[in-house]
Amino acid sequence: MKIKHRTKPLPLQKYDAIIPRLSPNFPKLPEMKEDAGKQGRGHSGELKVDYHLETLASQYTILDNVYLKNNGKNFQMDTHVIANHGIFIVESKNYFGTIIFDTILGQLIRDDGQVEAGFEYPITQVENQQFHLQNWLKRNHLSHVPVYYFVAIAEPATIIKVDGNRETIAENVAHAARIPKMILEKDRQLAQLGYPNLQDYKIGKTILRACGEFDIDIMQKYGITRRDLLPGVFCPNCGVRGMKRLHGAWVCRKCRFKSYRAHLKDLFDYLLLNGSISNKECMWLLGLPSRSTATRILQNSGLVYLQKYKCWVNKRRGPLER
Ligand SMILES: [Zn+2]
Incomplete structure (x- = not known):
């Protein structure tokens, strides 16, 4: 087996x-x-x-x-x-x-x-x-x-x-x-x-x-800071970055593809790289205009808020693996 x-x-x-x-x-x-x-x-x-x-x-x-x-x-x-x-x-x-x-x-x-x-x-x-x-x-x-x-x-x-x-x-x-x-x-x-x-x-x-899991800090390995990362939601259909949020959905600027879940991959990728995400980082990453929208999205994505660190983490991974 x-x-x-x-x-x-x-x-x-x-x-x-x-x-x-x-x-x-x-x-x-x-x-x-x-x-x-x-x-x-x-x-x-x-x-x-x-x-x-x-x-x-x-x-x-x-x-x-x-x-x-x-x-x-x-x-x-x-x-x-x-x-x-x-x-x-x-x-x-x-x-x-x-x-x-x-x-x-x-x-x-x-x-x-x-x-x-x-x-x-x-x-x-x-x-x-x-x-x-x-x-x-x-x-x-x-x-x-x-x-x-x-x-x-x-x-x-x-x-x-x-x-x-x-x-x-x-x-x-x-x-x-x-x-x-x-x-x-x-x-x-x-x-x-x-x-x-x-x-x-x-x-x-x-x-x-x-058994553990092999991992590397890829940001550190290549000297990447958060400032080097480009923000925006990627279109799952054509791959172009920077989908626009329209009435609760994401719409691609290029191919007009519409999705309600397109941001999830970007969010979880960010967590994979950084370990946690703050409200402000989420606004920046997804290009959201307000804190309340960011909070709602983070809540609905199944993330856990850590009051002590004022940030959100993925339940499946340990807290703050920075
Ligand atoms: Zn597209």
Whole structure:
């Protein structure tokens, strides 16, 4: 059973929320778009791998996006498959073209037909995850649970080559479609070797309870202040910013699209980036003429008013995560 499902990562949600609100001349915009693109490709690779791992959900316990803390240090894993005899970490990689694992130098080279580029060596990455997870399990009285790993190549057209020891790479790296079979096979081998049966669901629940969510302060990362953000409600139909409020509805200046709920996305995007919103900020963001209209909108959006801080927060997220 899958007990933790993949959602769009918070940093990616933040990129989507902030990029349209920056001036096209904002100096760090190209860098932000590149970072957002990279993260987006990573996320879509993870979804492709999820599709294949889904076949294991009927017999094993699966958790997506596992984010744990060990010894004050956070570590993140794309997927945990908790099988009968061990935990399998599956790390997704979304590369295009040809990738070459150099087992002697411990490096990964990608050749997309034009440029050769070096990447973080996935084996080192998963070995670190394995190390941290084993320590975490020990601290949580689960030291008897063995941890294994696989690197899943999301794109079936990616050509995998090896420079050095082919066997080691073949044991741990494969296209996503082959990973479920490799996990089943390894689990069977462990059974034959007499490894005890694990309570996979119970272990999964213990991990789930400890899971946090990876996040970054995107404003701070790129030196963005609130003054850099452009106000206005985005038209859900054509994407133009600056819908006009007319008799309780929002009307697009360009395509005349009419909506009663268009402001909700802008409001929640703002909360995602800033943690809270004041009445004054709401007037500015949505282009409202009066405090009373802003108050009514904030009330009707299911937000909670914090008297002490004189601002509104989203109930689903903690107060003032600034
Ligand atoms: Zn429009």
